[in-house]
Amino acid sequence: MIYFMLFISFFRIGLFTFxxxxxxxxxxxKEVMNNKWMELDELVNFVAVSESTPGPFAVNVSTYVGSVVGGVFGAISATLGVVLPSFIIILLLAKCYDKFKESKIVNGCMNGLHPAVVGLIAAAALSIGKSVFHISTETIVSSSGVLTSIGIIIVSIFMLYKKSNPVWVICVSGLIGIVSGYLLE
Structure with a gap:
């Protein structure tokens, strides 16, 4: 039953997200929290890990959630669920695209999706940011972690502004995080 729930949940996510x-x-x-599959901190930590691992972000996250919830078969179910809608839609669109590529309605829909995608990405950044930069009275020590995070953001922006290779930005950011983790503990 859990494998079916994982498949359906991630199928819906893959189907309705552009x-x-x-x-x-x-x-x-939302799906992970509603089903109580894992804690938000655990999900946020894996989001950070998936940033630096090869492969599509959504596939990495769905595979991870599936493996935590249902082991290997859970990982397979969640991954198939998130990938299958795109696969089906692309096959259908490839068949029909030549007929509709000049349509004003199709072009209008595609242009309307761009701001929606930006909004969804911004919502994800705010949601994750709230969790990452959350400072409570218990964890004031975490303020040094917040300062480190802000420092990493500034260094990353500077490196990207200077046209550094993104791989170097990831490596430097990871190194700063590791060093600050050891020094601030």
């Missing part, structure tokens, strides 16, 4: 993994993140978060 714009890739980051646009899916708010829906994944």
């Amino acid at each position: 714009g890739g993994g980051y646009a899916m993140l708010p829906l994944i978060e």
Whole structure:
């Protein structure tokens, strides 16, 4: 039963989300929290890990959630669920695209989806940001973690502004995080 729930949940997410993994993140978060499959902190930590692992973001997250909830078969169910809608839609669109590529209605729909994707990505950034930068009275120590995070953001923006390779940005950010983790503990 859990495998079917994982498949259906991630199938819905894959079916109703345009714009890739980051646009899916708010829906994944809602589904995971509603089903109590894992804690938000655990999901946020894996989002950070999936940023630096190869492969599509949505596939990495769905595979991880599926494996936590249902082991190997859970991972397979969730991954198939998130990938299958896109696969089916692309096959159908490829068949029909030549007929409709000049249509004003189709072009209008595609242009209308762009701001929606940006909104979904912004919602994901705010949601994850709230969790990452949350400071409570118990964890004031975490303020040094917040300062480190802000420092990493500034260094990353500077490196990207100077046209550094994104791989170097990821490596430097990870190194700063590891070093600050050891120094601030």
